[in-house]
Amino acid sequence: MTPALSPSLFRVRRFSPRGGTIHATWPGLRRWGAVTLLALTSGFWVPVQAQTSPAVQPASRTVNEWLTRMHEASRQRAYIGTLVVSAGSSMSASKIWHVCDGSQQMERIDTLTGAARTTIRRNSEVITFVPETRTALVEKRDSLGVFPDFLRASTNLIPQYYESREVGVQRVAGHLADMVEILPRDDLRFGYRIWSEQQTGLVVKLQTLGEQGSVLEQVAFSELQLDAPVSMDKLKKLMKDTRGYEVLRPALKKTTPEAEGWRLKESVPGFSPMSCHTRDAGSPQPPGTAPMQWVFSDGLASVSLFVEPFDPQRHAQESVAVVGATHSVSRRVGDYWVTALGEVPAQTLRRFASALERAR
Secondary structure (H helix, E strand, C coil): CCCCCCCCECCEEEECCCCCCEEEECCCCCCCCCCHHHHHHHCCCCCHHHHEEEEEECCCCCHHHHHHHHHHHHHHCCEEEEEEEEECCEEEEEEEEEEECCCCEEEEEEECCCCCCEEEEECCEEEEEECCCCEEEEEECCCCCECCCCCCCCHHHHHHHEEEEEEEEEEECCEEEEEEEEEECCCCCCEEEEEEECCCCCEEEEEEECHHHCEEEEEEEEEEEECCCCCHHHHHHHHHCCCCCEEECCCEEECCCCCCCEEECCCCCCCEEEEEEEECCCCCCCCCCCCEEEEEECCCCEEEEEEEECCCCCCCCCEEEEECCEEEEEEEECCEEEEEEECCCHHHHHHHHHHEEECC
């Protein structure tokens, strides 16, 4: 896995610029999780019992008030930090520089583990430099995946499907943080345990919770400098400097499921359609033949439906896969292969996959 675009982001799936398959980027890091061992060895873990109150505290903020505070902090703060992500036995780390001037946000992320890459974002414009292949991937993203995803879903719906409770206070990367749990009201979504820096509201640690509160994924700063002197002009120059790199621009075409001949025969509670794209091959294609991505969100969790023509060489068996909090369910639908992917329980993805049908 590659690191995310910001500590408050969740994963994003994109079509491969070279065609055929799809690839994942960790924008999220858009959702987080981990093991106690990682926290102990990375030096930012403090025992809960030493830092938190013995009982859950009465909520001083509603779930929307907590999430709005976190959302605004992620859009307004300047900081430099090292972010550690873990899911199961996998671990990755990234260095992040983030700055904003009120109208523009810029961010640079350098991977510290795995394959070297640098991602620079200015608002919805994103470029990822891969030194090993000397390629630079340029993308335009309608949604940046900021946690929570208020830009793409109604905050009024979130309390119907989630509730909040305050747990106490802990130190994360040297900063005091309020701990709050955002818990689902049904079994179609996961919960979150979030550490929100007390003065700014910035999310400094986040766990994705499965059944009985088990930690599926974790993201946390191991070091963090708030209000850091990050130069937006310097980041702009780095973003434009593609000398020596082959620049790749995936040709994505905005469309609708109906135009591609697809529909959901029944909706999944809480999830609203956000966007739909196909990969543009550069020449006219009959509806339904270009790989399609249809994205849904409930404001916190997201689900992508990927549809492509069935290929017996690649699509041999229907399957379920799990990596941390990310599940995927794949199945054949007539002459097509459907993959439902998201940071939600497998049964939620099965409902999406089973509800998808050809409209004509």
